Amino acid sequence: MESMEFNTPKVVLYTFAxxxxxxxxxxxxxFKKIAYEIVYVSPFNMRETLPMGHTVPVLTIDGESKNDSQEIAHWLDERFPQRPLYPVDGDPCINELDDWVQHCMIPANFRFVRPALSLALPVQLINAWRLGCAMNRTVPDNAIGAWRFVWPLVLLWAPFVRREAENAPGNSIMAAARHVGARLSKELERGPFMCNRSEVSVADLSVYALLAFGYEAGLTGGDGLFRRSRIREWALRVQGELDPSLPLVPSQIQARKLGS
Known part of the structure; x- marks a missing residue:
């Protein structure tokens, strides 16, 4: 009897840690349990490194590439329909919440790391420095080098980071954190997962990725929302749905581990 050979797609993710x-x-x-190779890119030579465009992330599957996280989510459901990211019932809450992550939660995260003249400046400087160290430890060939010592200035001057931080809800770090905490608590009022659903969706994964990184990378304030029992229990449920062999935070920058 002839053996059957199955071709495993080659999946490569180009990103920053x-x-x-x-x-x-x-x-x-x-979540989909798709093995992949990760390429940590230097922000100083992205055009030369990325297979398309000049922004991360870029996901390549068997030589075909896409570079928008929301577009990538739909693409993954098309290519790997098992464990869908989007529910078949088309719940509008899922897309709305993922858009909220893009336009509110991610900007709030940038505010936590971009230095600004306020009472939060010490926290922002510490977090920016930690991100510089994380970049230095993950980008190969010492491409970050001495830049890690002035990473707060890199984040201060980067136009994209400035625009995102300015779009954060509220007028302070605490106001942004309260906004994010209130929204997440509301979405978990009646269900074990976001949008009061009984199964994981793209909305859960988008939120979890940001919270888990802040916590595990040891960012100042990164443990704040996990002090809310409802959010912490939700995060541990999401974590239980992920392949543990595919961690979000590489060991060389992990300061603490969620759930330990």
Missing amino acids: TSPYGLKVQAFLA
């Missing part, structure tokens, strides 16, 4: 959009895609892949 600190990219919130790349972390979302990593969570999608871990």
Whole structure:
């Protein structure tokens, strides 16, 4: 009897270890249990490294590439329909919440790391420095090097980071954190997962990726929302749905582990 050979797709993710959009895609892949190769890109030579465009993340499957986290989520459901990210009933809450992550929660995260003249400046400087160290430890060939020592200035000057931080809800770190906490608590009032659903969706994974990174990378304030029992219990349920062999945070930058 002849043996059957199955071709395993070659999946490669190009990203930063600190990219919130790349972390979302990593969570999608871990939920679908899709093995992949990760390429940590230097922000100083992205055009030369990326297979398309000049922003991360870029996901390549057998040579075909896409570079938007929401578009990648739909693409993954098309290519790997098992464990769908989007429910078959088309619940509008899922898309609305994922859009909220893009336009409110991610900007709030940028506010936590981009220095600004406020009472939160010490927290922002510490977090920015930690992100610089994370980049230095993950980007190969010492491409970050001495830049890690002035990473707060890199984040201060980067136009994209500035625009995102300015779009955060409220006018302070605490106001942004309260907004995010209130929205997440509301979405978990009647169900074990976001949008009061009984199964994981793209909305859960998008939120989880950001919260888990802040916590495990040891960012100041990254443990704040996990002090709410409802959010912590939800996060542990989501974590239980992910392939543990596909971690979001590499060991070289992990300061603590969720659930331990």
